[in-house]
Amino acid sequence: MSDYENAVEIRGLTKHYDGFTLDNICLTVPKGCIVGFIGQNGAGKTTTIHSMLNIIPIDSGEIKLLGLDHIRDEQEAKERMGVVFDECPFGEVFTPVQLERVFRGLYRNWQTDTFFGYLNQFQLPQKKKVGELSKGMKMKLQIAVALSHDAELLIMDEATSGLDPIVRNEILDIFRDYMMTGNRSILMSSHITSDLEKIADCVVFIDNGKILLSGYKDELLESHGLIKCTREEYREFAPEDYISARINDFGVQLMTADRAAAAVKYSGAIIEKTTLEEIMQFYVNAKKKEWS
């Protein structure tokens, strides 16, 4: 059942649309890891996820989910994974109890006790209609469904967007609990990088249909650094030593991908730790090199 190394393995995924191309995407979610899929709105996160789930046909590339081909073994793969979208897909007339009856027949490994356990844990009313639930409650209900059939892989597309910080933190705790049982993996797409900073093991940056950067979160945060300098000092930096430069009235900020090397080469410079959000911003503007 779990003889795979990577829960998700995407190689050379390409999908053309008018005005947008998902270009040769390679993405891996190692078994037992939470991978944050970061990018601006319209960067290609949802298209990648829809391609993985065979919601949209791909032009070329290979996608494996839990070691299974995403088209040939589609049904088997979908039995073993859960998906959470940004909006609640259950009709407003359903109650959680009725939804349980629906999903009980759809999933081979559906666990009724687990589902009701999650409803209690998330304090979701069993007989209240979906239309009467708050956005946070609807999201928790979606998560309860996704986690109640022993899914080995959880795919979330902007699941925490539009939720207040308290609910977002509660949801992140749910994912931490889910990961306590071994061999489980999560791919979490979001543009809220602070959430991923708290929970992700690995991070993949996508922009304009291309993967800009990927790696272990701690390594990325450790290797990258934010150099703060004056405009005069900025002239001394070689362009190949920084990703891009943010220039404003107070001075210049440069993002370096090799903090240790930069510290040696520019010994007088102030190099600070950075965040995923800043890394994303500087990479997105890498082509322009200078931005404000």
Add this chain to the structure above:
Amino acid sequence: MAKIMSLIYREWILMRKKLLLGLAVTAGLLLLITFIGFSYQNGAFDGNEKLCNLFAKRGGYFEVYPVMLLLTSVAGTSADAYESDIKSNWARYSMTLPAETRPRAIAHVLFMLIRFIVTFLILLAVSVVSAAAFGKPFAKEMIADIGIFSCLALLPICLVEFFMGKARDPIAYKKQQSRIPIAFAACGTVVGLLLARAMKSAGTGSDPFTVLQPLLDKYVTIRHTVQPFIIPVFIGLLVLVYVIAKRNLDSLKQS
């Protein structure tokens, strides 16, 4: 099978409000027909010769038609389910579930068949009660009438399936929804013209009962002709609904 049953249950939850409403209205109409029937038997319409003649000839039989029309059309509607699914973006989510388009389309058609069987049985009960209220024996032709009405009700359902099932988002849904009244209006115009032609050739006056009589007579002839084809046509229409539903589900991936 478990998947199909689950999906049928899902459709029931989505549509049950309207289906139960249809049943409630039918029960009300049945009460009204029964009341008219007993009133007629007790001589309440003795002053109206034409009405008495009509009841004498077709009592407990002719009056059931509006109930048929109402119940079959309500039983058939899937528009509510489509609207709910589009609003909640169910189509996208359903593609993440371990259920292929085939069981989903089968569940859709099976639920439709269940609705029609239940409707058929209710209509049968309605016609028996109605006939008894007018002091008439149950006419076997009623079964053929119910079958014909069921086929007629399936035609607009095919239209709904064809147009609504193609919609992917609320904007496309509204666009498709706006096409349905146009399609119905076109069908209504054709039926109206045919009726007008039939009335003209019958050479009747403006009295509704006199106008209806030759049409009903003509219908009896048509019924006799189409009777052997009712079940094959009904099955054919169900297959058509299945093909349209499956094609619409398959095409969700093409966007």
